[in-house]
Amino acid sequence: MLIIKCPYCGERDHSEFSYGGEAHIIRPKQPTELSDDQWAEYLFMRKNIKGIQYERWNHSHGCRRWFNMARDTSNDKIHSVYKIGEKPSN
Amino acid sequence: MLNFTSPITESHTYNNFSMKEKTPVAKINLRGDLGNKDFVSKVGKILGMILPKEVCSTSTKEQITCMWLGPNEWLLVSNDTIDKESNDYELEHLLFKDISKTNLGSVTNVSDHYTVFNLAGSNIFEILSKGSPFNFDSGTFGDNKVIQTILNHVDVTIHRKSKEDVDLYVRRSFSDYLWAWIKDSSRFT
Ligand SMILES: [Zn+2]
Numbered sequence: 001m002l003i004i005k006c007p008y009c010g011e012r013d014h015s016e017f018s019y020g021g022e023a024h025i026i027r028p029k030q031p032t033e034l035s036d037d038q039w040a041e042y043l044f045m046r047k048n049i050k051g052i053q054y055e056r057w058n059h060s061h062g063c064r065r066w067f068n069m070a071r072d073t074s075n076d077k078i079h080s081v082y083k084i085g086e087k088p089s090n
Numbered sequence: 091m092l093n094f095t096s097p098i099t100e101s102h103t104y105n106n107f108s109m110k111e112k113t114p115v116a117k118i119n120l121r122g123d124l125g126n127k128d129f130v131s132k133v134g135k136i137l138g139m140i141l142p143k144e145v146c147s148t149s150t151k152e153q154i155t156c157m158w159l160g161p162n163e164w165l166l167v168s169n170d171t172i173d174k175e176s177n178d179y180e181l182e183h184l185l186f187k188d189i190s191k192t193n194l195g196s197v198t199n200v201s202d203h204y205t206v207f208n209l210a211g212s213n214i215f216e217i218l219s220k221g222s223p224f225n226f227d228s229g230t231f232g233d234n235k236v237i238q239t240i241l242n243h244v245d246v247t248i249h250r251k252s253k254e255d256v257d258l259y260v261r262r263s264f265s266d267y268l269w270a271w272i273k274d275s276s277r278f279t
Pocket residue numbers: 006007008009010059062063064065
């Protein structure tokens with residue numbers, strides 16, 4: 001069982017959360033000026049790394065707030081959680 | 091409460107555990123920014139108390155209980171009951187006029203959204219533990235605390251008034267299902 005520490009509610013079981021994909025992806029300011037390739041790059045292409053990945057999570061069955069998490073994808077170890085808009089500490 | 095027909099038609103007792111549906115009362119979902127002094131002071135004035143800021147805490151004054159749902163979200167439960175033909179709550183009018191209309195926050199009447207079960211007995215948390223991932227023994231869930239979690243796949247809000255007195259808020263459409271599940275579970279605790 002994976003325990004996730006929601007930055008608002010504290011430690012809860014992972015079944016209360018939903019995964020929201022890679023974090024810190026910036027939406028292009030002028031989407032109309034992009035080529036289809038560039039737009040597809042923004043929409044679909046993700047790093048999918050082995051190691052520490054920065055992700056968005058939602059405490060969907062609790063406080064329903066979004067937050068970020070640094071998680072090691074190889075062993076599920078959670079290195080930090082931080083609020084939306086904040087920068088990762090490491 | 092409009093056209094109120096409850097899916098729950100009985101009360102249930104097994105050994106020293108009992109549960110019943112609470113008479114429908116006014117429930118209002120309130121959202122706003124605690125950093126906004128205008129919002130805080132106007133809500134404080136209307137409710138006659140300060141919104142709980144601490145995680146999962148509640149504050150109670152006379153007719154109203156205010157529960158923390160998130161850093162900018164609260165559930166207000168008033169003991170106001172009204173007749174079955176109406177859906178007018180004075181508290182909602184006051185909040186709507188001063189908070190919603192002035193764009194300080196949002197006020198949503200959720201009175202008909204939730205069914206409330208009152209659970210009583212010494213083994214409440216043993217029963218709930220059977221279907222919930224929440225750790226009821228963690229020590230953080232004391233009296234007058236409120237949490238949102240999952241109970242047998244259903245989203246619930248659990249308000250612990252004391253170890254032997256708990257209110258459980260569940261969406262109306264799920265209440266029949268959850269009632270049957272708790273009833274069944276209580277038989278094997
Ligand atoms: Zn949370």
